[in-house]
Amino acid sequence: SYELTQPPSVSVSPGQTARITCSADALPKPYAYWYQQKPGQAPVLVIYKDSERPSGIPERFSGSSSGTTVTLTISGVQAEDEADYYCQSADSSGTYRVFGGGTKLTVL
Amino acid sequence: QVHLQQWGAGLLKPSETLSLTCAVYGGSFSGYYWSWIRQSPGKGLEWIGEINHSGSTNYNPSLKSRVTISVDTSKNQFSLKLSSVTAADTAVYYCASATVSLYYGMDVWGQGTTVTVSS
Numbered sequence: 001s002y003e004l005t006q007p008p009s010v011s012v013s014p015g016q017t018a019r020i021t022c023s024a025d026a027l028p029k030p031y032a033y034w035y036q037q038k039p040g041q042a043p044v045l046v047i048y049k050d051s052e053r054p055s056g057i058p059e060r061f062s063g064s065s066s067g068t069t070v071t072l073t074i075s076g077v078q079a080e081d082e083a084d085y086y087c088q089s090a091d092s093s094g095t096y097r098v099f100g101g102g103t104k105l106t107v108l
Numbered sequence: 109q110v111h112l113q114q115w116g117a118g119l120l121k122p123s124e125t126l127s128l129t130c131a132v133y134g135g136s137f138s139g140y141y142w143s144w145i146r147q148s149p150g151k152g153l154e155w156i157g158e159i160n161h162s163g164s165t166n167y168n169p170s171l172k173s174r175v176t177i178s179v180d181t182s183k184n185q186f187s188l189k190l191s192s193v194t195a196a197d198t199a200v201y202y203c204a205s206a207t208v209s210l211y212y213g214m215d216v217w218g219q220g221t222t223v224t225v226s227s
Contacts, residue, residue: 042219096157096167
């Protein structure tokens, strides 16, 4: 089965840069997406197509891709960015979606 | 802007069939994939499956034998059925839409329905 691996947790101080990685277990790697989820709320799409930002998402959120790894970068982290972040992609044939295990971002 | 409203039974007994429906408001039914995702208590997101307006489906291989997703374009609704539920199916279930304009990123989500399986 296709798997995406994320670190369980990342901690940063306000104003610093947070980087959350997501590694796929095989190539080719379809597009990746990132979702932010705060407690008790539905997820919110923050990055699509590896590095594109939907309307309304702050510019401090960015995405990048290299080989089998995609990275979500949050520049100038704010307290409100504390949340769980999930990467999502699809298997190489594009027939089913897969989520990473999620990363809890703590703003110190 | 699409808005999703979901509903369904929140308490089931083992072996029963989970049934949830998601209504789509404010947008065309075509040009999207309509997904179901769940989240067990304290756990991560698990994609269940999806359907498009013409009824083409994709399912999570681990759930495929028990899942049916259907669409009713006349009502702008899509539905999830999960058979033979067990306690492991206890979760918050979300419906979501994935639009072609965002390369099928899931940008609109329902409010979530808590489903508990208990005897």
